[in-house]
Amino acid sequence: MSVPVASVEPTTVRPPVSEGLGEGVSEGAGEALRPHAEHAFAAELAALAAQDDRPRPARWRLSPWAVATYLLGGTLPDGTVITPKYVGPRRIVEVAVTTLATDRALLLLGVPGTAKTWVSEHLAAAVSGDSTLLVQGTAGTPEEAIRYGWNYAQLLAHGPSRDALVPSPVMRAMAEGMTARVEELTRIPADVQDTLITILSEKVLPIPELGQEVQAVRGFNVIATANDRDRGVNELSSALRRRFNTVVLPLPESADAEVDIVSRRVDQIGRSLDLPAVPEGIDEIRRVVTVFRELRDGVTADGRTKLKSPSGTLSTAEAISVVTGGLALAAHFGDGVLRASDVAAGILGAVVRDPAADRVIWQEYLEAVVRERDGWKDFYRACREVSA
Amino acid sequence: MTTFTPGPLLLGVRHHGPGSARAVRAALEAATPEVVLIEGPPEADALIPLAAEKDMRPPVALLAHVVNEPGRSAFWPLAEFSPEWVAIRWALEHGVPARFIDLPATHTLAWGNEEKKETAEEEKGQEEKGSERKGERGEKEAGASDRSVDADVRIDPLAVLAETAGYDDPERWWEDVVEHRGGAGIGADPFAPFTALEEAMGALREAYGVGGHDRDLVREAYMRLQMRSAQREFGDEVAVVCGAWHVPALRQKTTVAADRALLKGLPKAKADMTWVPWTHRRLSRVSGYGAGIDSPGWYGHLFAAPDRPVERWMTKVARLLRDEDRMVSSAHVIEAVRLADTLAAMRGRPLPGLTETTDAVRAVMCEGSDVPLGLVHDRLVVGDVLGEVPRSAPAVPLQRDLARAQKRLRLKPEPMERELELDLRGETDAGRSRLLHRLRLLGIAWGEPTASRGSTGTFRETWRLRWEPELSVRVAEAGVWGTTVLSAATGKAEADAVAAHALADVTALAERCLLAELPDALPVVMRVLADRAALDADVGHLAQALPALVRSLRYGDVRGTDTHALTDVAVGLAERIFVGLPPACAAIDAEAAEHMRRHVDAVHGAVGLLGEPGAAASGGIRERWHSVLRVLAGRDTVPGVIRGRSVRLLLDDGELGEDEAARLMGLVLSPGTEPGDAAAWIEGFVGGGSGGGMLLVHDERLLGLVDAWLTGVPAEAFTDVLPLLRRTFSAYEAGVRRTLGELVRRGPGARGSAEAAASGIPGFAPDLDPGRADAVLPVLSLLLGLDETYDDFAGVAR
DSSP: OOHHHHTTGGGTTOOTHHHHTOTTOOTTGGGSSSOOHHHHTHHHHHHHHHHOOSOOOTTOSSOHHHHHHHHHOEEOTTSOEEOOSOOSOHHHHHHHHHHHHTTOEEEEEESTTSOHHHHHHHHHHHHHSOOOOEEEOOTTOOGGGTSEEEOHHHHHHHOSOGGGEEEOHHHHHHHHTOEEEEESGGGSOHHHHHHHHHHHHTOEEEETTTTEEEEOOTTOEEEEEEETTSTTSSOOOHHHHTTEEEEEOOOOSSHHHHHHHHHHHHHHHHHHTTOOOOGGGHHHHHHHHHHHHHHHHTBOTTSOSBOOOOSSOOOHHHHHHHHHHHHHHHHHTSOSSOOHHHHHHHHHHHHOSSTTHHHHHHHHHIIIIITTSTTOHHHHHHHHHHHO | OOSOOSSSEEEEEOTTOHHHHHHHHHHHHHHOOSEEEESSOGGGGGGGGGGGSTTOBSSEEEEEEETTEEEEEEEEEEOTTOHHHHHHHHHHHTTOOEEEOSOOHHHHHHHHHHTTOOOTTOOOSOOOTTTOOIIIIISSOSOTTTHHHHHHHSOOHHHHHHHHTTOSOHHHHHIIIIITTTTTTTTSOTTHHHHHHHHHHHHHHHHHTTTTOTHHHHHHHHHHHHHHHHHHHHTTOEEEEEEGGGHHHHHSOOOHHHHHHHHTTOOOOOEEEEEEEOBHHHHBGGGTOSSSBSOHHHHHHHHHOOSOHHHHHHHHHHHHHHHTTOOOOHHHHHHHHHHHHHHHHHTTOSSOOHHHHHHHIIIIISTTOSHHHHHHIIIIIIIOOBOBOOTTSOOOHHHHHHHHHHHHTTOOOOSSOEEEEEETTSHHHHHHHHHHHHHHHTTOOSEEEEOOSSOOOTTEEEEEEOOOTHHHHHHHHHGGGOSSHHHHHHHHHHHHHHHOOSHHHHHHHHHHHHHTTOTTHHHHHHHHHHHHHHHOOOHHHHHHHHHHHHHHHHHHHHHTOOOHHHHHHHHHHHHHHHHHHHHHHSSOOHHHHHHHHHHHHHHHHHHHHHTSTTSTTOTTHHHHHHHHHHHHHHOTTSOHHHHHHHHHHHHHTTSSOHHHHHHHHHHHTSTTSOHHHHHHHHHHHHOTTSSHHHHHHHOHHHHHHHHHHHHHSOHHHHHHHHHHHHHHHHTSOHHHHHHHHHHHHHOTTOOOHHHHTTOOOTTSOSSOOHHHHHHHHHHHHHHHTOOSOHHHHHHHHO
């Protein structure tokens, strides 16, 4: 489901600075296309660590308070400005950091495009100073990716030993008291997910082949991310779920914030696709965002009329792809100005995922809301045309 | 008395603050005063002993109302955790007199009168948390609409203190500083919190004066006078429980003369007081009505929990969620408590407050979802607690208002059943009808509407009246909803609308609101109706709701009610039906199709009324409905009965020419169509009591089509279509049936003899050819074994 939007996912709620690779890029990392958070923001982390006089949990680089500041931004007493990494409710970040401090695993849930991965990376960077202990969850993720694998040459030559063992990121995190990250937890097959249960509850990883075990040292924790719209991928078992504190990352709160995110991102994508810049398109973008928000929230922007919500996610990321598609249409087949007709087909495709139910919802929306709205005549007509 | 300032013991509190309540109890225990003075209307002094009765269960409210005008009233709600309540109970338990010392309701109610504010049932007096937001909800000096404006002008002393302390939310500051510390100082000086608070408030009042709450000066003068007289009687052993904001003013040394001067010339209104039951929901701000605390359930918990409030709270939450079949284990509770504690530490709060516990519950027990959390908020944070008052409490104003209305309308409550005919054109009768309808809304079944005998005009109503003794109890219960029949019925209708499940219930309610003439309730009902309609995916429900709504609209027109909102909703509803109907009609079985046909009929009727020329909503709605009908008529997946019906409706409205209708019928009745489907189409087209029989009688072409089709139905299919056809044709009136039968017997095309000359069947002359006919007769008689009766046959043939 999230395939078309996955490419834009991590950046939707990212503040501009993240693209700029600006201050604080450590030497050596400058070559990387996209340096890790702990390198990109090394200067901020160092400044925070220097100023931080609050108690730190074992093996944490910063106090929970400083971690929250790192994510939410702020100005330190010595004047160092910490850029905000996550733009959203403060409560979310506080609960997330506190969860890690209470030694519970953290599960970040959200529809595609809500900066789950971004938050998890920065949390790991701020807490452990290392965001690279990462397991990428896919349908093919094997148990070895979470527990350990074997170096078969070693194994055949010398028999089972610690030297022949290839530790997973999780195992390394346990041994060193670091934060491990598991991306897309719900895509991992259920039996592989189950290996996490012992790790999270007993904090131990047995190695029966050697008659040994790896005990997690203090400071070990897991941050997992999952997409809560992909129902039925590999639903978490309740046993596993119980071991996580869940934080749902919301979609942008205000329409303005969302319009801002969409237009900025569209601009970036447009440039890379060599589409002409379309400053007049902002009204159309606002319209797309309004439609998406209204249908998503099930209520019109003025809060007067309730609506049914279609089955699609209608995330910010999808709004971005609708506008990008519309821009391409306008540039190649239209007069270069983004118009209602350019985005109508895209919106229809995003909204009507279930041809029966969603179509009715969409038409109801058109007739009950769009038709009556001042200045939306062209939009209504364009939508009627493509929906007929 | 330890190191307390000499003079009366002044206990400044935050109304509805559980910490304040605890502190008040501790202070009273320590000081054991001779008399307890409480901020509140002195008329209620006589009601204080009722608080000790075992039937009295908070939350309750003191209700003051103007004797002849129950609509002008004020409430002083008291919850179990209200410091005032605690003080009353302490006094009663220790046999110490308790008195209310605030300005009498006689004056405060009269103030409202002076300014001609007719906002019914504005709660007053119960300013909160020492901030004395009198202006906002206290004094009735601001009507509902300009209240917020007032609030902006005035200062909120608590907000100032909170801001000074670096808090953005004054409630949280108060909780951290006062409420959460309340229990901490066991063994500590029970007066210390009050002293500190008094100093803070003193500083504030020095800086801000009365902060725009001008009437406080008068009230405080009255309180000082009352305090002095209590001091004369009991010496210095006097305890005063009042909003913290007032404490510095009460401490102030003023002369009796100056205080008297302030009280001179206050307006008066004869006021009456009683206890009424209250609910937690009304205490909460959510209802837009209460004394203004967000979380009465949480406060109640803080007050009632002997220790470890967070742990106990989390256990409560877990139990609630378990009852709702969510898996929540003890491990969840443990983790939630840990998270809440750590969150509080991280946010620098002394104890987890509601914010922290809610965050923790969401993250640990609700898997990040707000849906179960809404349940927790509803059931626990606000809570469904309903108070009770003893029977011995004075009558509620609703009873008096009802009695007055009965007197005015000369409608005596009698135990004997009798019928009452009302002519709504008369003012008195219209008033009676309204009263009875309102009472019915309140569940006071004094009158039951019955079918009118004789006249069926809309201006006539017939009621069966009977006053049962237990109706008085119902009236007392209904007192929760308001002080007058009108306001109570309005409140009840609004609450019913919000609680209603089915869409049709809400439309019925809208109708009743119009009958009972509750214009204030209508917007809420309409709002709920629009929301329900928007979210209801079943076109059937919508179609059911529309006719009642349109009927209400007509009725409202008759009564001259403003039905603009109603029209909007009705049109919106119709639009939704238009969009949803075609998909909903596709691929359904015969039974569902029959239901749907009825819906189509009902909508057609409603649209007809809605789209009448001159009706507010006529703009194109008929046209849109016709296009929907056309879609229905032409879509093969739609069952025959609905297609036939759509064609018929279009034909009736003149949207479809007769030729076109005949073409469509011919298409359906052509051999390619399943006989069952064709029979259903016919049923839809000419079936039911829709006058389809007359259509067939008059349009011979259509009859011919039906006839030709019927004779062409193969024998094996005939038994299948027979029940359908029987259902179709048996519904016709006897006369129509007979005429049709005669027409059919005469044979296709044979009309009455007069017309027969004009029309004829291809291949046949209009009249009989006697020569040829006679030639048949001998053979016929031979076949039948008759000899002499040529003439009889000839008669038949002719």
